[in-house]
Amino acid sequence: MSDIHDPHDPALTAQLMACHDDSPLLTALFDEHDVLRYANPAFQAAYDVEPDGQLNWAAIMRHNHVTRRGAMIETQDIEAWIASVLSRRGKTAFRAFEADLSDGRWIWMTETLQKQGWLLCVASDITALRQDSRALRQAHARALAAAQTDVLTALGNRRHGLLMLDQALLDVDHWPLCVALIDLDDFKQINDQLGHAAGDAALIHFARQLQATSRREDGCSRLGGDEFLLILPTAGQPQAEAIIQRLIERVNQARPLPEHPQMGYSCSVGLAQAQWGESSEVLLSRADAALYRAKQAGRNRYAVAD
Numbered sequence: 540m541s542d543i544h545d546p547h548d549p550a551l552t553a554q555l556m557a558c559h560d561d562s563p564l565l566t567a568l569f570d571e572h573d574v575l576r577y578a579n580p581a582f583q584a585a586y587d588v589e590p591d592g593q594l595n596w597a598a599i600m601r602h603n604h605v606t607r608r609g610a611m612i613e614t615q616d617i618e619a620w621i622a623s624v625l626s627r628r629g630k631t632a633f634r635a636f637e638a639d640l641s642d643g644r645w646i647w648m649t650e651t652l653q654k655q656g657w658l659l660c661v662a663s664d665i666t667a668l669r670q671d672s673r674a675l676r677q678a679h680a681r682a683l684a685a686a687q688t689d690v691l692t693a694l695g696n697r698r699h700g701l702l703m704l705d706q707a708l709l710d711v712d713h714w715p716l717c718v719a720l721i722d723l724d725d726f727k728q729i730n731d732q733l734g735h736a737a738g739d740a741a742l743i744h745f746a747r748q749l750q751a752t753s754r755r756e757d758g759c760s761r762l763g764g765d766e767f768l769l770i771l772p773t774a775g776q777p778q779a780e781a782i783i784q785r786l787i788e789r790v791n792q793a794r795p796l797p798e799h800p801q802m803g804y805s806c807s808v809g810l811a812q813a814q815w816g817e818s819s820e821v822l823l824s825r826a827d828a829a830l831y832r833a834k835q836a837g838r839n840r841y842a843v844a845d
């Protein structure tokens with residue numbers, strides 16, 4: 540039999556790469572740390588980027604924002620914009636959306652999550668499609684994103700977090716699955732002593748630490764007030780504990796308010812590993828009981844649910 544169907548055939552691989560090189564489709568591959576590992580010439584030209592084995596997606600977006608090339612990003616706060624997109628990027632097996640490029644093109648981007656955590660991005664130029672329904676579609680996409688986003692921190696909001704949890708509990712590919720309920724310690728004091736705006740700044744700061752510490756596939760959301768939910772797919776208890784430990788240490792070292800360089804803060808965490816068939820309500824109530832124990836034990840620590 541001919542080996543033309545052998546996916547490991549080097550000749551076939553070379554042919555496939557040549558196709559990508561010549562293709563008008565924008566194709567890129569990001570690894571599990573969201574570092575760009577491959578981009579075909581169409582993608583490189585569109586996003587003004589060259590893979591160097593270090594550049595991650597967020598850095599590409601910051602560069603695009605500053606230079607006004609590549610992705611069209613209309614925001615006053617690029618970090619909030621990045622946080623908001625990261626709360627959706629790479630969280631589901633497949634996602635597709637429209638996006639504008641600064642050169643005036645309009646693309647249909649698809650993101651396909653590979654089993655090992657790499658993200659395949661393929662986009663086609665849809666500028667020529669009918670413009671009349673475009674505004675409506677964009678408004679719809681914006682409304683959908685807003686409905687999922689916490690206004691203050693730009694993380695997923697409560698509704699989005701709970702929806703992601705329900706989906707994760709049903710997806711066998713996400714198991715083992717852990718969740719962490721996180722609550723800032725004595726947060727009321729920050730508000731009382733330094734004012735509500737300082738409290739807001741601390742909440743935003745914490746949201747950034749949470750995203751920076753977690754993996755791309757993890758779901759970060761703000762449930763309300765100073766309480767956050769971290770969904771950890773494909774993480775057993777030891778891995779989840781390591782991530783939470785890193786988060787607690789990172790927060791301990793942080794000084795969130797430049798105008799109050801002495802002020803630190805901390806958080807407490809209730810960690811629970813999901814059991815097959817368990818509802819999100821029961822899982823969260825176990826995590827909540829663990830969080831309560833962490834608070835009782837002196838705060839600035841995590842406790843694991845029974």
Ligand SMILES: Nc1nc2c(ncn2[C@@H]2O[C@H](COP(=O)(O)OP(=O)(O)OP(=O)(O)O)[C@@H](O)[C@H]2O)c(=O)[nH]1
Binds near residue numbers: 724736
């Ligand atoms: N600045 C600010 N404060 C908020 C916001 N939402 C809720 N809060 C405040 O967050 C505080 C939450 O306090 P609690 O979690 O009950 O208690 P705590 O002081 O953190 O103490 P422990 O949780 O027991 O460690 C309350 O004072 C709320 O008013 C917000 O969006 N911005």
